[in-house]
Amino acid sequence: MTIQWYPGHMVRAKRQVEDRLKLIDVVIELLDARIPFSSRNPDIDDILKDQKRVIVLNKIDLADPEQTKSWKRYFANIAPTVAVNSLTGQGVSQILKLARDLMDKEFVALKAKGRNERNIRMMIVGIPNVGKSQLINQLSNKSSAKTGNRPGVTRGQQWVKLKKGFELLDTPGILWPKFEDQQVGFRLALAGAIKETIFDSELLAYKLVELLSEVAPEKLEERFKLDYLNPDTYELVADIGRKRGCLQSGGRIDRDRTSDIIIKEFRDGKFGNLTLELPPQG
Template sequence: MSIQWYPGHMDKAKKKIKKRLNLIDVVIELLDARIPLSSRNPDIDEVLKDKKRIIALNKKDLADPQVTKQWLDYFSETAPSLAINSLSGNNVKQIFSLADQLTQEEQAKALERGRKKRDVKLMIVGVPNVGKSQLINQLGNKNKTRTGNRPGVTRGEQWVKLQQGFELLDTPGVLWSKFNDEEAGVRLALCGAIKEGRFDNELLAYKLVQILQESNPERLKERYDLDHLSPDTYQLVADIGKKRGCLQSGGKVDRNRVSKIILKEFDEGKLGRITLEQPPVES
């Protein structure tokens, strides 16, 4: 299942990020806690290079907490890392203290030269629909930026005045031009980073069910009231469709309808707190 999506405005956004980087003190790299590696844009990593950064795993309420802890241990080896929920605001304010710690040395040198303490300038980067606008609203305690439950809502860039002596440059979500890992494209689509219509709902639902058959079979059985799970994914989706009453005339399963239900319930966390990838294991 090959998924590709790279609108032209994303290439422009990447160039703007690179151009504005010299104005920034700390970058907040926002990742989806369910797919931390797949939602980490390698192009952005190349652009940021050695810029000071904070890694924030968002949507932690949807991810397996034990696996999230493993991911935090993994990322903390290279940058300060934390898990947050940008919708509820949980853990969000810790970003201020982490950014303050990262800039203490520069601020101290400025004070020694007789300069006034200036606002710390932040930039937030991440793939579409990872929760950037929600995070900015939480950091500023205001609703100044547009938000939406679909990728590609933030199309321009804007400075947002935050509390506690911080400013933040908002940027659009940026994907990369080609997914070298086909499964990464699938995971991004499952987690809402790719606009609907760029993939087949049925195939994507089958992929998700296949993943859950192996990793979380009991959750599938419990959620859809199934006595057993068919080893055949095609049949299992049909069984779920029958349980949910997704039937057409003649008793045929409406596979498009049940596929949308499965994808929606995963997105809303109704299938449980699920992480789709594990941290790399060092050999």
Template sequence: MINWYPGHMAKAQQKLKERLQVIDVVIELLDARIPFSSRNPQLEELLEEQRRIIVLNKMDLADYETTKDWVAKLEQEAPTIAVNSLRGQRVSLILNRAQEMMVEEQEKLAAQGRRQKNIRLMIVGVPNVGKSQLINQLCNSGSARTGDTPGVTRGQQWVKLREGFELLDTPGVLWPKQDDEEVAFKLAATGAIKEGSYDQETVAYKLLKILEERAAAQLQERYKLDWLPTHTLELMEEIGRKRGCLMSGGKIDRQRTAEIILKDFRGGQLGRITLETPKEVSEDEDSRTDY
């Protein structure tokens, strides 16, 4: 079981709850490759009464058609936008949508002879989902600290956006225990959980099992495989052999192989891949209610 919940996250979640009282619109940032698994159920409860925009980040790494399916499903809950925060693609749509959501309130202020208020935003999401990159794009500057290590943004800070907008940055927040092993695996595979908190070989092995079905051609092309082994363990060892991950006696270094597979997946070298679809998630939830 993967169980990673640094102490600063518990405190951050409490502060987040307190700050919601002064927030107009919450931006819930999800990973487009795992929209269901990257949602924090505790945040869902906190945000139930809030104006909210759901943003699917890293759309450039996710399957295009599956992302469209996820947007259609999540639109039933709240306005949903797919973006690529690294390159700034479609990011401007977020502020436009937030402005639309506040029209009625701004008109009430104008009718009272009061000037329009700055729209206060809060961005929330699990670690390493691209929050700081998104903030930088919204600011058109490098004012927010960024990093590849989950949990790099530990404090809360107000960030000035374009005229009429302020944004409260918050640390990425996981929930205390990932008791769903499938969810925990997907969070680890995409880099949301800090390395050292899980076994990389196991995560890479489970990832390969999915990729065998969804990205067989990409695996063969990336690792120059003449054939695709029937068993996942054989496939992992063949990838290790092709990449020169050998120890004394010709034994495959599975740890190094796992690191390569995870790095390639996270960086998009294996193509645009989504690890869960709306249909799969619905079927999984239905099967649980049968017991």
């Protein structure tokens, strides 16, 4: 299964981000804690260059807590890093603190010149459906940004007033032109970062079941009340379909419906806390 998705509005969005960087003090780089590597745009370092940034691992309620700690240590070598749940607000206050810390030297210099501190201007960047709008709403304590559990909800840029001393520029989710590793495309599709019409849901479900059989077999068995995991993925999906009553006339398995259930339950965290990637070693 080959997955690629780079619609025209993302080309414009990338250009807008580059154009607006001169107005920005601190960039918030938002990642999905379940797939920190795959959700990180490989072009981001070239785009941001030496820009001050805070790396934020979102959706920690769905990720493995120990792996989140490991990823925090890994990213701390790149930039200040915090783990958050943008739905509940857990950890969100740390973002503004880290942004303020990054601006300390500049504000000390302003004070030495007898000038007052100004608002810290921030920009939030990340892939589609990583929770940017939810995070903005937490930072601003209001429902100021559109939210939606589908990629592409934010289509333009907008300034949002936060607490005193901070402003934030929202940007649309940005992918990159080509996934060199199709495993990255697969994980992005699982996380909901890619439009559903771009990939085959049934094949995606097979790949997910195959992966879960390797990394979390006990959770797969428990969730679907399976007595054992059939080593044949095609038959294993059929077993799941039978357990969930996804049957057509003649007792045939409704594989489309079964696939939709498997993918949705993964996205909703029904398998428990799972991180699909480990940080590089060394």
